[in-house]
Amino acid sequence: MTAPLRIALAGLGTVGGGVVQILAQQAELVAARAGRPVEIVAVSARDKARKRSHDISTYRWVDDPLLLASLPDADVVVELIGGSEGVARRLVDAALQNGKHVVTANKALLAHHGLALAKLAESRKVALAYEAAVAGGIPVIKALREGLAANRISRVSGILNGTCNYILSTMWEEKHRFADVLAQAQAKGFAEADPSFDIDGVDASHKICLLAALAFGCAPDFASVRTEGIRRITLEDMRFAQELGYRIKLLGVAQDGQASVYPCLVPLDSPLARVQGAYNAVVIEGDAVGRILLEGAGAGALPTASAVVADLVDIARGHVAPVFGTPATQLRTSGVRHEARGTSENAKASGPMPQASSFYLRLAVADRPGVLASVTDCLRAQLISVQSLIQHPHAPEESAQIVLTTHVTTEAAMARALSAIHALGMVVQEPVLLRIADH
C-alpha cells in the first residue's frame, strides 16, 4: 500500500496552517507511520492572497470549498472551516455522500448533526474522524472509542475549554476580577471579541456532548446538554472555595446518560484542580479500568493539527471505526428524556439536573438576629444537611456573608430551600449556588 493518501483541505486558519506545517515538515515520519505518503492535493480558504507562514503555492487552489467534496483525486476531505451549519455542513455531507473520508475539528457540527453524519459515513464505509474536536492534541476520542472499548463508562468529566480555564486560573493567581481578566485575554488574542461561545460554556457543551456519545453509546444531542458558563464567578467565591479546600473550574460532565457544563468546586488535591492556564484534562471512569486521567494542551495550531494528522494516519492505515464507538444505527437516541423534561428538540435543556451532588451556597444577608437559624431551618425542611459553614466578621456597613457546603442532595431540593430562604426577606443579593465535584 504505497499509493499516497490524498488530502483536500478546507480552511487555512490556525489549525489548517498547523496541518500544512506538519504534513510538510514531517512528511517522512508521517509516511513511515502511515505506511504511505500523506499528501495535500488541494486547498480552499476564504482569502487566497492572505499572507501565510507556510507555502501553499504547490497545492491546487480551489475557490469554492464545496468543490473539494467531488475532486476525483482526493481520498479525504479535511474540514477546518467550523460552524454547525452553512459551508462546513454542506461540505462534510457532500464529501461523505461521495464516499470520501472526512477529518474535522468541528465540534459544533457533530454535536448538532452527529447522528445523521455518522449514519451517512458508516453507510458509505468511510471515516468521519474528529480527534481534533475535543481537547486539542490529547487523544481522548481514541481513548474512549478504542482504548477503553472494554469498559462500561460511568462518568467522563473534564476541563474542555482552555479560555475559561485560563480566565479562572488567572483570576485566582492574580486576584483580578472576571471582567478584567477577560479584557486582558481578549487583548492578548486568547479570547474572541465575542467571547460568549467560550465563557458561556457553549464550546465545552459541544465537546462534552461528543464525549457523552462515545461513553454511553447515545447519539450526540446538543439540545439536552445543560450549560452554564463562568460569567457569574467572582474572586470572592474563589476565596471561600480555597478556604473550604476547593478550586472553581468549568467542567464538562457526562454521567447517567446526561451531559452538562457548569462551574464547579473541585477538591484542591484532585487532578482537575491543578490544571492551569489553557490546558485541558479529562477524567474517564470505567468499570474495568477504574479512573484514567488524560491531560495536555487543549488548543493551539500544532496540538490540534497533531490530532488531525493522527486521524489521517489512521485512515491511511485503513482503520475506520464507528464514528461514536458504537455503530450509528445502534446509538440510543434521547427523545424520551426530552419529552419527560418538557424541552423541545431545538431549545437548550433547562430546569434542575437530576444528578445528586453536594453544593456550595453563598448568601449575602441582612445582619439581623436569627438569620443563620432561619437559613438552616429552610435547609433542614428539605432534608439538606450542612457539611461546613463559614461566617466571617464583617464591617457594619456591609451585609453579612454566609457560606455553606451541603452533603449530597438534589438540585430540586436546593431550589426549594432557596425559595424558602428568599421568602424570609433577609437575602440582600442574588445567592450563589455552585455544585461540588467531590470525586
Added chain:
Amino acid sequence: MTAPLRIALAGLGTVGGGVVQILAQQAELVAARAGRPVEIVAVSARDKARKRSHDISTYRWVDDPLLLASLPDADVVVELIGGSEGVARRLVDAALQNGKHVVTANKALLAHHGLALAKLAESRKVALAYEAAVAGGIPVIKALREGLAANRISRVSGILNGTCNYILSTMWEEKHRFADVLAQAQAKGFAEADPSFDIDGVDASHKICLLAALAFGCAPDFASVRTEGIRRITLEDMRFAQELGYRIKLLGVAQDGQASVYPCLVPLDSPLARVQGAYNAVVIEGDAVGRILLEGAGAGALPTASAVVADLVDIARGHVAPVFGTPATQLRTSGVRHEARGTSENAKASGPMPQASSFYLRLAVADRPGVLASVTDCLRAQLISVQSLIQHPHAPEESAQIVLTTHVTTEAAMARALSAIHALGMVVQEPVLLRIADH
C-alpha cells in the same frame, strides 16, 4: 461483518481471569463496539482443576497451550503466560507463523524479541498487540502508536512499576524503611516472594524499552536499557529530597534514543510526583502536541484485561497497525550504540549515561574543618556548579551529612568529581548520587 472473532486464551491467572470476566459480563457491549461478537473458543492453563472465580466449563480446554496456535477455529491467540522464553515465546511465534493475530501482556517477550516477532506479524499481515504490557489499562501504546503519530517524540518518562511506586509512596507516607515496606507488601501480595523483577527495575525496563521503540521508531533493545532499582533508597534521602522540593520516584525514561530506568528526584509540583500507590503515569513530549500526561491504574486483573479486550476490539474491527508504530523493516536497530559503548548484545548496558542532568548528592563525611571547601573544590574542578546545599547540625557521635544539588552536568563529570572526593579520605559512607528530573 457479523461472524464472531474467535479467541484462544493461554493463561488463566490474574489477567486471564479478568479477560474471561469482561468477555462474559460485557459480551453485548463489546460486540456492539467491535461490530461482531468476541468469543472465547478455547483455553489453556497450567491446572485445569484449580478453583476459579469464573466459569470456564463452556470453553474447550486444551492441555498443551502450544496447540492453541494451530486451532483451525481460532482467529486470535491471547498469550497471558508470561516470560521472554519458553512456552510463551513458542506459542506467540507459532501463532503468528500460522497467520493468527496475537494479543499479549508479555513485556519481557517483546523487549527481548520484539523486532523478530514484529517482522513476522507484519509479514503475515496479522496483529501483534500488547496494550496490556505497559501501564495496565492506560491506553499509552495506542497513544504513541496512533494518537500521537504526527509527532516527533523527544521524551517519554513515567512511573511504570506499581510495586515500586507503592513501596516508595508508603515509605514516605508512613516513614518506614525500604525493607519493612517491602516485607509488608509481600505479606499483602502486592510484591512477589522474589521481588527482584520489580524492585531492581527489570519490569520497568521492559516497559520503557517498548515505549522507546514506539516513540523513536527503533527496535526494542532490552540489552541497551540502563537499569537501576530502588533498593538503595532511604527515608533519609526522601527527607532531604522533600526539603529541597522533590519526591523520589522510580522512572522509566526514553530520551535521545536511549531508554533507562532509575530512581530520580521529581519536583513536588510535577504530575509524576503526585502519583500515589500502585498507580502508573506516563508523560509524552512531542514536537506538535507538547506535553501529554496519561495516568491510571497500572496493574490489576480488570485494568489489564481492559487493555487486552481493547486490543481484541481493534482486531475485530480489522485494525492492524505496525507493531511498533513504524513498519518493522524500517525500525532502526541500535547496534551502533552497542559498539560505541562496548557492550555486547546480551549484557545489560552499564557505564555513565550520556544524557546530561542535574544531580542530588549526599555525602556522609568526617566532621573536620575544611571538608565542605574540599568537596566543593572537587566539584568545581569538574566545572560542576552547586545549585543548593544543606548541612544540618549533627550529634557529636554522628558523621556530618552534606547534601547538595547541582546544575546540569554529565554523569561522567559527576563520577570524576566523586572519585576525587573519595580520594580526600573524608567520606565515611558510600555517597548517594541520584538524578533530578527537572522538567
